[in-house]
Amino acid sequence: MKDRQFNLGLMETRYKIIVKGVKFFYGRNQVLNDIHANFAEHAITAITGPSGQGKSTLLGLFNCMWDEIPGARCSGEIQIRLGDKWVSPLKKDIPMPLLRRKVALVFQEPNPLPMSIARNMAFPLMLAGVRDKSLVREKVQRALRQAFLWEEVKNHLEKSAVELSGGQKQRLCIARALVLEPEVLLCDEPTSSLDTKAAGIIEDLLVSLRSQCTLLVVSHYMEQVRRVADEVMTLQDQTLRRT
Amino acid sequence: MIRHWTEKMVLIFSWAATVLLCLSVSVFLGYLLLRGFSSLSLELIFGQSDPLMALLGRVRVFEGILPAIAGTICLVGLSAGFALPVGVCAGIYLAEYAGTSMKKLLGLLFDILAGIPSIVIGLFGFSLAVFLHRHFHGRVGPCLLISALSLAVLVLPYIVRSTQRSLEELPAGIRKTAIALGAGKLQNIVYVLVPNALSGISSGIILAIGRCAEDTAVILLTGVVATAGIPSSLLSQYEALPFYIYYISNQYSSRAELTQGYGACLILLAICAVLFMLAYGMTRHLSYRTLYRA
Numbered sequence: 001m002k003d004r005q006f007n008l009g010l011m012e013t014r015y016k017i018i019v020k021g022v023k024f025f026y027g028r029n030q031v032l033n034d035i036h037a038n039f040a041e042h043a044i045t046a047i048t049g050p051s052g053q054g055k056s057t058l059l060g061l062f063n064c065m066w067d068e069i070p071g072a073r074c075s076g077e078i079q080i081r082l083g084d085k086w087v088s089p090l091k092k093d094i095p096m097p098l099l100r101r102k103v104a105l106v107f108q109e110p111n112p113l114p115m116s117i118a119r120n121m122a123f124p125l126m127l128a129g130v131r132d133k134s135l136v137r138e139k140v141q142r143a144l145r146q147a148f149l150w151e152e153v154k155n156h157l158e159k160s161a162v163e164l165s166g167g168q169k170q171r172l173c174i175a176r177a178l179v180l181e182p183e184v185l186l187c188d189e190p191t192s193s194l195d196t197k198a199a200g201i202i203e204d205l206l207v208s209l210r211s212q213c214t215l216l217v218v219s220h221y222m223e224q225v226r227r228v229a230d231e232v233m234t235l236q237d238q239t240l241r242r243t
Numbered sequence: 244m245i246r247h248w249t250e251k252m253v254l255i256f257s258w259a260a261t262v263l264l265c266l267s268v269s270v271f272l273g274y275l276l277l278r279g280f281s282s283l284s285l286e287l288i289f290g291q292s293d294p295l296m297a298l299l300g301r302v303r304v305f306e307g308i309l310p311a312i313a314g315t316i317c318l319v320g321l322s323a324g325f326a327l328p329v330g331v332c333a334g335i336y337l338a339e340y341a342g343t344s345m346k347k348l349l350g351l352l353f354d355i356l357a358g359i360p361s362i363v364i365g366l367f368g369f370s371l372a373v374f375l376h377r378h379f380h381g382r383v384g385p386c387l388l389i390s391a392l393s394l395a396v397l398v399l400p401y402i403v404r405s406t407q408r409s410l411e412e413l414p415a416g417i418r419k420t421a422i423a424l425g426a427g428k429l430q431n432i433v434y435v436l437v438p439n440a441l442s443g444i445s446s447g448i449i450l451a452i453g454r455c456a457e458d459t460a461v462i463l464l465t466g467v468v469a470t471a472g473i474p475s476s477l478l479s480q481y482e483a484l485p486f487y488i489y490y491i492s493n494q495y496s497s498r499a500e501l502t503q504g505y506g507a508c509l510i511l512l513a514i515c516a517v518l519f520m521l522a523y524g525m526t527r528h529l530s531y532r533t534l535y536r537a
Binding site: 068097100101104105107109111114116126127128176177 | 416417419420421423425426427430434435534
């Protein structure tokens with residue numbers, strides 16, 4: 001990890017996300033206070049900290065999932081570079097569906113939709129208006145390969161995704177997020193409900209994805225953070241600090 | 244010790260209630276079969292007419308219940324056709340778009356509508372028929388269309404509430420997933436929420452179909468008659484099985500006629516069963532098409 005940090009330091013760091021003075025409230029309850037941070041492009045940044053400090057909430061700010069929570073308020077500025085253009089999700093200067101396709105979120109609990117594996121994978125493409133079946137097939141296959149899942153499911157893509165094992169479900173969810181070729185992948189404790197072996201596969205997967213997107217990973221497990229992260233930040237007492 | 248006995252008593256009571264329910268259904272069906280099975284024949288349906296010619300509409304059926312069967316099927320189809328789109332859309336609005344106060348207000352109104360006795364809705368339909376009769380110089384009166392519209396109003400709350408409830412009961416995970424993948428609100432409703440709530444929605448539809456097929460009070464005031472033949476248009480009067488059963492059980496002159504009434508009951512139950520299976524099969528097929536087909 002130190003080598004990677006050293007390398008990042010040598011090059012001029014190109015930031016993907018810039019956060020300035022962000023405050024977040026659930027009703028009257030303040031969860032985040034004056035958050036400032038820069039997240040480097042093509043790096044894995046881990047966000048750690050005790051439970052209940054708002055790590056998942058922070059992650060949800062980057063693709064505006066907080067907007068779906070009744071009574072939630074957010075102020076400050078978040079800038080994300082998508083392509084060559086900076087967008088500010090809090091100012092809503094980009095359509096939310098488009099933002100969520102480019103800044104994908106993988107939830108803590110694996111949440112495949114109660115559909116077939118094939119439908120789960122093709123679903124984001126259908127939402128994005130991709131109708132060309134051969135293109136869909138190609139993208140689905142590529143994403144499943146990236147998530148180390150293709151060999152396990154290629155012969156039963158019509159099977160219900162809910163019947164997969166926990167680790168397979170989580171890899172399917174990551175593959176489903178990858179099918180849209182996002183520029184930022186947000187992972188909220190992606191291994192918390194998995195055994196050591198399945199967690200190891202997901203860790204390898206996250207490391208392999210660094211070259212194609214920027215990853216922000218919330219994790220409790222310090223060992224895991226040391227293994228995969230280029231940079232570590234700790235969220236405690238409503239503020240985010242570089243570790 | 245007391246807790247152990249209480250638990251045992253609750254278990255016994257629940258078991259007894261279930262047995263009682265199964266027994267009631269069995270006794271009810273058994274009684275109907277016993278009394279009506281002997282009358283089940285082509286003659287009950289077609290009378291003295293040739294079945295093929297009657298089905299082709301070449302001859303009119305006078306003594307059989309074919310016109311009543313046709314009337315019932317038309318009535319159920321039309322009522323469901325009117326009530327389904329409105330009910331499902333209203334349920335979606337209540338579950339997904341309405342604010343808290345609007346949800347409470349509309350929920351209350353639909354609950355009131357569900358509590359209105361069918362004879363009152365029948366009277367409303369009758370008033371509408373009288374109004375139209377005056378307005379269109381006697382060309383429109385009590386008819387199949389008005390009966391179907393009245394029945395649609397009667398069953399609307401079941402469809403609205405079952406749609407609303409089955410959408411609201413979907414786990415938050417399903418709701419958030421599509422949004423996180425870039426779905427708009429409408430896309431989330433159409434592609435994820437409604438297909439996953441179809442089994443709940445179908446139970447409301449089945450309840451509505453059953454109610455449309457069996458309700459007599461509404462049709463009594465809005466267009467059903469004892470002899471009208473197979474309905475020829477939406478504005479014609481019609482026959483229906485519930486009314487036939489009501490009529491024959493009141494007016495029967497021989498034991499054979501009463502047995503025919505029981506036979507008609509069995510046919511009505513069979514029609515309901517077929518319609519239930521059709522509704523169930525359609526929702527399952529729709530669910531498979533939207534969620535599992537490649």
